Amino acid sequence: MTKSGYPYPPDEFDVAVPGGAPVGVHRAPRSGWSSAWPFLLVAVVCAAVAWGGITLLSGDGGGAEASGDPSTSASAPASPSASASGESSGEPSGEPSGEPSGESSEEAPSSVTGDPAKADLTAGVQVLNSGGPTGAAGTAAETIIAAGFTGTVDAADDTAGLGQGYTETTVLYGATRADTAAAVAQAIGATSAIESAEVTSSPYAVIVIIK
Incomplete structure (x- = not known):
């Protein structure tokens, strides 16, 4: 570029150095786009x-x-099915197993050995209340009479203590009176009948101890 075509005013970059070359040259200013595009x-x-x-x-x-x-x-439906199966399996196993208890199916053993059909309904019977409810002896006596006994049937309290040692209503009978004792036991629902020497020596064929 010639001196006449140089557009910039002279400055320190135009000072010549040994060899004739200028110190520097002017560059055209950069545009705004060239500065902004990197950002x-x-x-x-x-x-x-x-x-x-x-x-x-x-x-x-x-x-x-x-x-x-x-x-x-998917896991949610599993819990209802499990609970349903648990309830259905728990109910049948719990209730039926508890029903067949020994109390309902088994009866208390009976010591009555006589034959009620051969009873002497004219024999005397005494009923003693030995720890039963008030009036229990009289009620039992009426039941025995209603069963067909026509002999003497007395009701009294066990003042002599004949029923000591017995824990349930027991029919005591004298010798050869087992059949009559069986008929008395059947009438009042007793399951225990025992031969007793004291009854044999008494005026009664059968003495009932009410408990």
Whole structure:
């Protein structure tokens, strides 16, 4: 470029140095776009990276939720079926097993050995209340009479203590009076009949101890 075509005023860069070359040269000013495009490029790259990260994270979360929902919904029906099976199996096993108890099916052993059909209904019978409710002796005496006994049937309290040692209503009878004792026991529902020497020596064929 010639001196006449140089557009800049002379300055320290135009001073000649040994050899004839100038110290420096002027450059045309840079445009605004050339200064801004690097920053725009960086902003675009950062935005793209951020969008990709958000998309990746949201995709993983959706997959986790999708995979979690079926597992919970599939496991939920298992609990009702288990509870239903537990209830249905628990009810039948509990109630029927408790019903057949020994008390209802087994009867108390009976010591009555005589034959009520051969009883002497004219024999005397005494009923003693030895710890039973008030009036129990009289009630039992009436029951014996209603069963067909026509002999003497007395009711009294056990003042002599004949019923000591007995824990249930017992029919005591004298020798050869087992059949008559069986008829008395049948009338009042007693299950114990015992031969007693004291009854043999008494004016009664049968003495009932009410407990």
